[in-house]
Amino acid sequence: MNAPQTKAARQARIAALLNRSPIRSQGELATLLRDEGFTVTQGTLSRDLVDVGALRVRGADGELAYALAANSESPGSGGSRAKERLHRLCGEVLVGAEASSNLVVVKTPPGAAQYLASAIDRVGWDAVLGTIAGDDSILIVTRDPEGGAEVAAQLVQISRSEG
Known part of the structure; x- marks a missing residue:
């Protein structure tokens, strides 16, 4: 993906990653972002998660994972x-x-x-x-x-x- 190294681009990518699959830790998210060319510190990532409205929620499997506060699912994938x-x-x-x-x-x-x-x-x-x-x-x-x-x-x- 060609994306500028801006806060907005990074946060948009975080939201897309959180919608794609369960992410259980900030470390896991940082690795996914790094794989896509975004280098981020733990403090910045923490602020980004707050800015995009991410919460830690318990999934159907009982594990905690980050999820967006009901604001970006695709049209056929459930209620939001x-x-x-x-x-x-x-x-x-x-x-x-x-x-x-x-x-x-x-x-x-x-x-x-x-x-x-x-x-x-x-x-x-x-x-x-x-x-x-x-x-x-x-x-x-x-x-x-x-x-x-x-x-x-x-x-x-x-x-x-x-x-």
């Missing part, structure tokens, strides 16, 4: 505030979604695109590489070269179930 927000916003502001290859153009009422794009970004949707929002349009870039149609269809389906 971020997922609920995405569903609510799709139902309220999604006007349409059309795909071409790995691109999706999403239409919203004026002023709503940035809110919906932020909700898409926060769920950590694996199929989505990123979003760019204007006033009433969002451009979504998918990881799969032909993944746009599926993401567009999922957004429309979400809006129908919530609308």
Whole structure:
């Protein structure tokens, strides 16, 4: 992954790692970050975990692990505030979604695109590489070269179930 060595990039990567799999210690997280090119001290990592809203929670296996405070799961992976927000916003502001290859153009009422794009970004949707929002349009870039149609269809389906 090409990422700048900034606090924001590091914290975004921490959130993505915490969503991907259980991480039981700061040492384990520091190793994962180091493997991706981020060098971090224990003190900085501790502050980053607070900033991203990470908590130590007991998993289904009874072990303690870091998890985000319900704010970034992907659309099909369970309940979270971020997922609920995405569903609510799709139902309220999604006007349409059309795909071409790995691109999706999403239409919203004026002023709503940035809110919906932020909700898409926060769920950590694996199929989505990123979003760019204007006033009433969002451009979504998918990881799969032909993944746009599926993401567009999922957004429309979400809006129908919530609308």
